[in-house]
Amino acid sequence: MTVPQDIAEARALFEKAEREENPAAKAQALEEAIVLLDSCDPDEVTDPQAQLIANVRLANTRRLLAQLVGMASVSMDTWFDYVGLLIGELRPEVERIAETDPELKKGLERFLGQEVADTLLKRNPDEA
Numbered sequence: 167m168t169v170p171q172d173i174a175e176a177r178a179l180f181e182k183a184e185r186e187e188n189p190a191a192k193a194q195a196l197e198e199a200i201v202l203l204d205s206c207d208p209d210e211v212t213d214p215q216a217q218l219i220a221n222v223r224l225a226n227t228r229r230l231l232a233q234l235v236g237m238a239s240v241s242m243d244t245w246f247d248y249v250g251l252l253i254g255e256l257r258p259e260v261e262r263i264a265e266t267d268p269e270l271k272k273g274l275e276r277f278l279g280q281e282v283a284d285t286l287l288k289r290n291p292d293e294a
Contacts, residue, residue, distance in 0.1 A: 169211050179195050193251065231273060
């Protein structure tokens, strides 16, 4: 596929994830979208496409963090799927959003638990 096609497909997967009510299916669609964006060959990505990819990742990470608040009960396997996304592939976006949006940061902390969130956000728990 071409970079524009990959970006379009990833955006469709992000939209599917946003509408998905099943937390496990949502995590799966998010993972597929991220893998697709990450698979774009850097040598074939133009500067505008790179900026679009960065914006798509950031916007959809913001949407995910907003939705985490409503995910009061998920299975342990699904929780680990989200933790993997949040502290793995999406970590730069999560850190950036947590620095600028206190409400989303609080929701992230509630979803992950304080200790995991402190580790993710590189914060000393004694400073809280």
